[in-house]
Amino acid sequence: MRDGMRRKSLGVAAALLTGVLTLSACSGGGDDSPEESAASGGSGQEDADRAAEDANTSAAVISITPDDAADNVGINDDVQVSVEDGTLDSVTMTATESGTEITGTISADQTTWLPDAQLERATQYQIDVQASDREGRAAHETRTFTTVSPENSFIGYFTPEDGSTVGVGMPVSLNFDKPITNRAEVEAAVEITASSGQEVVGHWFNETRLDFRPEDYWEANTEVTVNLDWDGVEGADGVTGVQDRTFSFTVGRSQISTVDVESKQMQVVRDGEVLRTLPISAGSEETPTYNGQMVISEKHEETRMNGATVGFTDDDGEGEYDIPDVPHAMRLSTSGTFVHGNYWASDGVFGSTNTSHGCIGLNDEQGADDDTTDAAWFFDESMLGDVIVVVNSPDEEMAPDNGLNGWNMDWTEWQAGSAL
Structure with a gap:
């Protein structure tokens, strides 16, 4: 007898035995000896087993993971349904609060079911399953559980x-x-x-x-x-x-551009070949540009730059600058270092004077729609993850965690930061 069948048999047996005992008490037959009981046709357990078999219950045994009323259930692979000695006829899974039905797929052999997509966190779900055995007899199972919360x-x-x-x-x-x-x-x-x-x-x-x-x-x-x-x-x-x-x-492709703050030039090298050398204007003596290796993490055709957001304010607390349409801007640090187009400085600044608040400026036109400028060319030729190396600046080296700039840490120190 299979475990599933035996569990059903025991349930029926308990009910039948209750009836047997009650009948015995009412009829006064409780004093029969074992010999008399055997002579009369068998034990109560045998009667219960025969009754369970006669009940014609399904042999299909449904299994559902997770357990009923489980909490903190995972949202990826923690939910599954299977059946032994039968096939799955239907599996319905719903979010109990919203009533949203979760789609899932029954396997080709109709013995397993999995949800098709990731579940929501902090959500209660109910699964209703029907299966049938070879004789077509139905078995049912219901399970309710709650997925892990954001906390x-x-x-x-x-x-x-x-x-x-x-x-x-x-x-x-x-x-x-x-x-x-x-x-x-x-x-x-x-x-x-x-x-x-x-x-x-x-x-x-x-x-x-x-x-x-x-x-x-x-x-x-x-x-x-x-x-x-x-x-x-x-x-x-x-x-x-x-x-x-x-x-x-x-x-x-490999593109590494080197900014020399002293010469005020940026050399753009792709796959070992120099593409162009561009005149730039880096940070002034009061607000110099960081040295070090910097990775482009964002690109914007135009963006607003307000000095107040990075600590450059006047006595009234307003930003020392607030430019709503800085063209061809590419972020190099979380703290606000960019390489970007500059339309407000005269053409003679580039290659001759460092005037910025720490950014690297390239000659540009307002509106970001002139593709002949140095800034537009460099913007079009760059991608996220390209490297810009700044040398010969009076400032310190860019911190490794300021942006995507972990290259400013030697390999031994980098390895020491692993937990493995």
């Missing part, structure tokens, strides 16, 4: 975007929505493979940011695949991951 789970936001093509300086940067204390397990659940064969190592800048990079810039034309297997991983006490996904990106 009890973490997710990681990643750069670069899935499917993008980037420059050779682009790191894999992961930013978490909760502080991570179990760094080793979270880092170990990140798998990065590169077609170039380069070793890739992680570095924790703080409890919410983990970046990965090779020792040197990515080799051009490298394919990189990142697997985030955080579903069920405990990031901190009572906080587990809910992501299980893979993304990939392509490293394009």
